Amino acid sequence: MISNHAKTALNQQVANYGVLFVKLHNYHWYIKGPEFLTLHVKLEELYTWVSEQYDVVAERLLMNNGNPSATMKEYLEQTTLEEAKSGLSADQMVESVISDFQQVRKEMLEAIEHLEAQDVTVEDDLLAQAKEIEKQIWMLRATLKK
Ligand SMILES: [Fe+2]
Numbered sequence: 001m002i003s004n005h006a007k008t009a010l011n012q013q014v015a016n017y018g019v020l021f022v023k024l025h026n027y028h029w030y031i032k033g034p035e036f037l038t039l040h041v042k043l044e045e046l047y048t049w050v051s052e053q054y055d056v057v058a059e060r061l062l063m064n065n066g067n068p069s070a071t072m073k074e075y076l077e078q079t080t081l082e083e084a085k086s087g088l089s090a091d092q093m094v095e096s097v098i099s100d101f102q103q104v105r106k107e108m109l110e111a112i113e114h115l116e117a118q119d120v121t122v123e124d125d126l127l128a129q130a131k132e133i134e135k136q137i138w139m140l141r142a143t144l145k146k
Contacts, residue, residue, distance in 0.1 A: 002118045007066040009111035010057055010122070014068045015078035016104050017054035021047055026084035027097065033090040035143070042143075046097070046136065053129050060122050080107065091144060098140050105133045 028043035058068035108130045
């Protein structure tokens with residue numbers, strides 16, 4: 001079983017993914033500009049991935065006698081991210097996703113430290129997510145370069 005400290009760290013990511021799922025939809029719907037077609041599709045890919053990983057982390061918690069948060073109210077109280085702002089340009093939306101992914105990745109790596117090898121299967125899931133997020137950050141950054 002994993003420690004309470006590790007459970008809190010995992011639940012933090014459940015809340016972050018819950019908020020990010022809605023935020024990525026917001027940008028997917030409201031993005032404007034010449035990059036619309038590319039970014040609209042990319043944002044759909046990202047919210048689909050986030051939704052899968054959100055479920056992976058929550059179910060890992062349940063397998064370890066944890067209680068993943070499961071209401072929007074809890075997510076807004078527990079997230080370290082901010083909800084989407086309106087009126088952002090396409091570049092600002094991409095910058096916002098990069099910044100959120102950096103935050104999630106940092107906390108993911110901290111959660112692995114909290115786990116202290118108590119459960120390598122959970123660590124493996126978190127590491128896979130951190131690796132994928134790193135790749136997505138790289139691709140999103142490349143879209144900002146003119
Ligand atoms: Fe859509």
